[in-house]
Each structure stands twice: as C-alpha cells, then as structure tokens.
Amino acid sequence: MVDPSPLTPPPPGPPTQTPPPSSTAPIPVAFGPELGPVAAPAPAAPNVPAVPGPGDATVPITIDGETVVVRRGTNILEAIKSTGEEICYFCYHPGLTVAASCRQCLVDVEVRGRSMGKLQPACQIEVADEMVVRTKSPAVHKARREMLEFTLKNHPIDCPICDKAGECTLQRHYMAHDHNLTRVDVPKIRKPKVKDIGREIVLDAERCILCSRCVRFCEEIPKTAELGMVNRGDHEEIDVANGARLDNAYSMNVIDICPVGALTAKDFRFAIRTWELRETPTTCPGCATGCAVELHSKHERAYRVIPRLDPSVNGHWMCDEGRYTYKALDPELRLLQAQVSGKSSPLATAIAEAAAGLKGKKVAAVFSATATNEANAALASLADLVGAERYLLGRAEGKGDALLRDADKNPNLRGAYAAAGLQARHEGELALGLAGRAFQAVILLDCDAELSDVALRGLSEIHSVVLTDRRGPLSDACRVALPCASWAESLGTVTNRQGRLRVFQPAWRAEGDRQHAADHLRALVLALGGQDIGPSRAQTQRIAETHQDEALLALLREHEPPRPTLLRFGNSRG
C-alpha cells in the first residue's frame, strides 16, 4: 500500500506522448492487435468543393458580376454556394454523383463570351476559364419558378402531418423562389402513402419529388442499390424491388438527404415537431469511428442523432446503429442520485463513504473504453494514489465494415489505453480476481459491458465504487454508485480509431448530483488526501492544448457551453 507522502511525485496527468496527437503520425506498435489498423477515412465525396485548399489549381469565374476564385474541377453550383448566395436545388448532394434531374439549379452560363444557349444545370457544369454565370436574370427566375410549380403540382398537402415540415427543402425553396399561389386545380396523382420498405424506413410515395438522391445513395455509398425508380411520367415513384427491403447498415441516411418527407424514420415518425428541437454538435459514442453528429433534443430528452459533415472522419454519413445511441439518454434509464448500499444518499456522504473504503486497501481500478479521456485520466491519478491494480474493460466486439462501422464498439479505446497504460483485459480476468478475493476494494468507470454474475457477486461482497450514468445490475451490485453526467450532458473528449480527438458537447445541463465522472474522481482524490487534479474542464483544456484542437480551445474559451441552436432558427437544412 502506498501512503501518499509529500515526497511522492504528483500523479501523472493524461499521458501526452501517446497516443499520437494527429492521425498523420504513425500508430505505435505497442497498441496491440485489438486496436486494429487505422481504418480508411470517410467515403470520398465525388464532388470537388469550391473553396480551394493550399496547392489546388484555381480558376476565376464571374458570378452575377462578381469575380470569385474557385478550385478547378468544382461545379458551378458549389461555386455559387461558396459566395454565400442561396441556390435552389433538390437533387444535387455534395456527397453523391450528379443527376441533374430536378432542373432547379438552372443558370445562364457564358463561356469565352459565348452563351451556352439554353439554361444549364449549375450542378453539372464544371467551372472553366472565362466563365460568366448569371443566377438572377429573368429567364433564370422564370425557369426556377416554373420548375417549382411542376414539382408542387402533385405534392400532397401534408405539411401539418409531415415529419419533415420545418426543415423541408421544398418549403424553403417555395418561399424563397416561387411564392406564387397555385394556378391549376386538377386532382393530384395518388400513390402509396405508408409503405414499409425497410427495417427503419417508411416511404410516402406521394411526397416524393423524384430527386433520386436516395437511389444514388444506395448505389454509391453502401453499394447495395435496393432502391429504384418505377413507372413513368407523373406516375413515376421510388420503390424497392419485389421482395427486397431497404435494410443496409446505412439506410437511414436516405432520410436525412431526402429533401421532403417521403422517407421517414420509424423511430422518429410523429415523435416531435422538428422546430421544437435544439441541435448540439457532438460525437457519436457508438463505436471507435467517432462520427461527427448532431444530437437533437428538447428539454432533457433526446429525439434523434443525425450525421454532421466531417470530411476527415465520416463525410456526410453515419450508420444506423449509431443513430440509436441516444436511447441510453432516456431519463428512465439513468442513475440520477448517488446510492450507498442501494439507497439514495447525499452526494457528499457517498463520496466520503467511497473514499473511506478505498483508503489503505488493496484496490483494483477499472478503466473504461467508453468513458472520456478526462475520466480515465482522473482515474489514473486515483489509481496511482492508492496503488491500484489496473484493468481496462470495454463493450464487446460487434459488426464492422470497411465504410464507417468499426467492430470495436468503444468510442475511446485508444484514449483509455493511453490513460490506463495497458491493453484491454477480458471481463473474466476481473471476475477471477474478484472471485479469488485478490483485492479488498474496486473502483470502476462504467463501460456499458454486461458483467458476469460472478463479477457482480464479487463486487457486492467487497467495497466497490462505480461511476455510472445508468441504473442497472452494476449500480445495484456496487456498494457506492456515483451518478455521472451522460455524453449529452458534459463536455468531454474521446480518441477515435484514427487517433483524432472527438468532442462530446453538452446538449443540456446536468442537474443535481450528476457530474462529470472526472469531477467525482477529483472529489475522491481530495477525500483520500491526494493533490487536487483540477476540474474536468481544466483537463479538457490540457488535452485540447496537447492536440492543438483549435475548435475545442475556442469552445473552452466560452464562459459557458453555447446554448444549442433551436432548429427553427437554423433554418438552413436540406
């Protein structure tokens, strides 16, 4: 047993040498086989962005009388977008190939002083030297307006019952570019209204505007091509082939890219109106990929997770599995108050009780591959202080693929490894140690792994402290359970499979006893007579500085975490 004396060097902070701060550095061999190789980065987008990077060839073009310098190889639509002007389009998507089927982005193009004749779809024309583009001429306005009129002709009057209402591209473009009342009064073409086409998705063929984004997505990203267009003319509709189902692992992306409410998620259908939601930019905690996502929430309840563009990690997409990570945030499943011997207790009492049982005992510290870098670093300080034996646990391996899903379902195996200084160990090892009475006390960071009955019984028989955000067998088995803030309630970082720092941002404030696990551990270290390791925020600051993560540093400069934006004010979705 190590008695902390003034001569003992302070516990090490989060190791700053390993892992490498940026993904470009090589991965140290010491990582072991279970970490796997660095997976391929995000799926390459077929369209070249307009803003030139260093070293890119550029070309100056004139848009509405103003000269802009854009990257060579980009299309006119991207060039117009880069000027900050809003351009009307449905079928184009920067992550998909160009279909030019909606005819909404028609512009007047002149090359080397010669007009191209007819109006051209901006998405399909590559920028060229001496190109002059006009987006505001009367002919362009007329074309845009008439195309919208056609699109709206058979669109059902569904806004009040449509899940997309409020973030619908069709609504937005109508108000921005058409805003004329209907000129015809003919019956609309009826199509299937509620068609179950997949595990996650319901199709409303009437609302579909036939942009074919979803068809191209299935062909190009998961390369499964379940969807297709059937019939012709105004009877044309999206459908799956007979007997086929839209069941690929990335199917729900078609819901996000659908410009209208034709494809809706079974999970989100009629759950809430979109304009009541607030969006928080954060990270998916579902696997080692760490996709950039937005968490949509109202008050203290999350409603969905949708992908956020991050070219270096996930591009425009995310997997279906990751979208359900928000389910664990259900207040019904959470541990909201500190527990001592299964009974609710004031936080201070629980901390004192936990510290008393750890002092002078033979302790095991269980690191977690699902917890943040901050929590694992704080646990490392505690483990040093009490001379604990270290374990590192994580979720069981799941399904992975070459696209985004990683078989390693832990968001932070690399970070936890670096903090704990050892490789992941099997849950059985801990169970064996517990069964053999190898230690007198255990402190665990909850890792979402299902512990065996042997381990749970072992935990209930000795002094055990768990830091967790959920109620369950683990919190019941342990003598002291400290309620932690969930990934939607605290600012924290994890290190993904590429070695990149991924950031969790709070969508709402953690109330009551719920605190960042690192803050609970700090209180425990202080109660055990150790040196103050600082609040979790200070540790995040240290990590951000080590990784030179400018975005995170900017976030930390704010006095309070920014209030999530109400989707209604974002108003730029689609």
Add this chain to the structure above:
Amino acid sequence: MSTPNLDVRSARQAGELPLSPSLQAFADEAERLPTEELIVNMGPSHPAMHGTVRIVLRIDGETIRDADVQVGYLHRGFEKEAENTTYNQIFPYVDRLNYVSPMLNNVGFAMAVEKLLGITEQVPERAEYIRVIVGEIARVADHITCIVASLAELGGLSAFFYGIRAREHLWELLEDVSGARLTHSYCRVGGVAWDLTADFIPKCKSKLRKVRGLVGDVRKLVERNRIFLDRMEGVGVLPAADAIAYGVTGPCLRGSGIAYDVRKDKTYSVYDHFDFDVPIADGCDNLARYLVRVEEIDQSFRIVEQALVQIPPGPVIIDDPRYAMPSKREVYNSIEGMIAHFKHIMDGVKVPAGEAYSFTEAGNGELGFYIVSDGTGRPFKCRVRPPSFYTTAALRQMILGANIADIVPTFGSLNMIGGECDR
C-alpha cells in the same frame, strides 16, 4: 385652424371665498405651528397613480418641495419579447402598449414593418382607410378615457359614467371589426386582418351620433363647474419651451400651444385626404390639455365621417404570399398556400436586413417604432418611442411647488399609460 373656446371664468379668478370663523381660527393656528419636511410615497399602489407609478414626495405641509417620479412597475419586456417573435406575432404585444387605444399601436407597428419591407406604397388603399377609421375611433376612446378617468379622480363620478358609456359604444364598434373589445390585434403587415363588417358604416354613423351627445353631456357637467375649474386652471403648468425640451408630444404639447401633429406635419397613410384641424390651447395647464382633447375628439369624428364617405372598395391586405398569409381556401386546398401559411407561422415575414424608424400620431403623441432587421422573420431589435414616457418625465417640473392634491389632475391630464411608458 380653429382654436377651442378658452373664455372660461373660474371661481378662483372671481375672488377667494371667505372661510367660516372656526375654520379661519384653525388656519391661523396652523400658521403658527412649527413644521418640518416629510418624505411621502405616493403610489405605486395608489388609485390616482394607476398602480404603475410611484412618486416619492418631499413635502412641507401640503406643498411639494421635491418629487422623484419612478416608472417601471409595469415593465413587460416588450422590446426583448419582440426579438423572439415573428413580425405578425408582435401585434398582440403592441396591443398592450397603450392599452387604451390599441388600434393606433397596431397601425404604428404595421407601418414600421412596411417601411422596412419597402411595401408602404403597395398597401391597399381600403386597408389604409380602415386603419384611419379604426385608429381615429381608438383615439376618441383614448381621449374620453383620459378625460373622464381624470374627472372621476377629482370626484366627478357622474361624468365618468357618461364617458364610459360613450367609450362602450366605440368599443362595440371595434369589437364588431376585430372580435375583441380591447386587444384587437387587427392590423397585419401589409394591411388589416379582414374587412369591415357589412353593416359597419351605418352602425358607425349612429354610434358617432350617440358618442357626440355623451361627450357634450360630459362637457356640460364639468366645464362650468367651479371645483373642476379650480383644480384644472393654472395647475400643472408646462411652458412650451420646457415641453419641447422634454420631448413631449401629442395633446400635452398642443396644450402648451405648439401645433405639432404627426398626421399634419409628417402626414402618413391617407391623412392628407381629409380636412381636419390641429387644435391648440396656450394655457399650458391641465385645463388647456383637457380642452385640446375635447376638441380633438371632434376633429377625429370629422376624419371618420369623411373616411366613411371616401373609403374605396378593394382588398384589405397586400396580395403577395411573401408578406400576407394566403386565404384559408388556398391553405386547405393547395400545397402552395399550405407552405406559405406554414412558413408564415413558423418563420414569419422575411424582412430584408436594415433598419427603419417609423412614427405615427398615437393617442398620447408621437409613437415611434425603431426596428432593426437581420434578414430573418423576427426583429433583431425593436425599440418603442412611447409618447407617455416623455410626458411622465415632465411631471416632476409640473408639480413642484404645487399641493399634493394637484398631482391628481396633473398626472391625470398627462394620460400616462403604464403599458407603453414602461413597455
């Protein structure tokens, strides 16, 4: 321009009344007694302070040596509220600015937004006429309320009942038009919510006749009443120069002899189509303000009568789905109407980035709206220039050296309305 009849003789000018011997003895005794100054709170929970103003008085006997007029007891955060509200959703909030004449606030705010949108010229003429008619009716209601409430505070309760009966007629008219007696929310960006009722014009004419009679009754009740004249004449004096320095507008400024009326001097809407006068009185006192209001009631009637004759047929709101909600028929039967309706409710009228100050003649004077837009459907900033804030600022000067009892008619003659003063 006609000036109201100022040839009124008061009992005070005719000579003081002698006191009875016992009272005289009491007064002589009081003269000899030592006195000291006293701090007294008047309001905010005081009926004459309308529950919304507190005056900390330093008094010497009955004489006011100093006064600290404090506002803010009815602060609603209107300007902040407006930042989170679409432009058309703000109308119910402006109803509650000067809640005695909400129609005028409606008109003022609608005009400010229209100025920012640059659609002032496209507002249908019928809508402008309707705005003038309902606005002038509201002005009459405002003046009547001010006059008779002030009289009630002076003890003239009969006059109050006559006046409130007159106001009731006017409110019935406005209720017919808007569906609400007080919080009308009748204007919209680009026009008004809906047309006048079919029988509005004959009904309005008969109501105006009744109101004229009742206002005449009120005048007969008080204008030759000695108590009334004693308490109004020469009390609450606000010289013209001071009124201008304080930024006082409306009847209070015109009661100080300055003929400034936004309807005439910076004419807006269709006010240039009517023949009406701007009455002034140069007494600078409570009586002058009373007389100006009484005369303005008549002038408003003139405007309404002319407007009822001139009003053209046609639409009552601008015909453009970007600014006006589509008809319910369009909303329920076409996707275009549905989307437009949806976007109007959720996002509001998109106002181009910029700023505008627009001002109108409201019941108490110049009501200004200063709106800054960042291009969204909600104002980035919305500031109100409430006329009664400036008149209330002048109150201290008007009551210095007067008796405590003089506060009541003076404050009453300013027609301070907490809803707009504090916002």
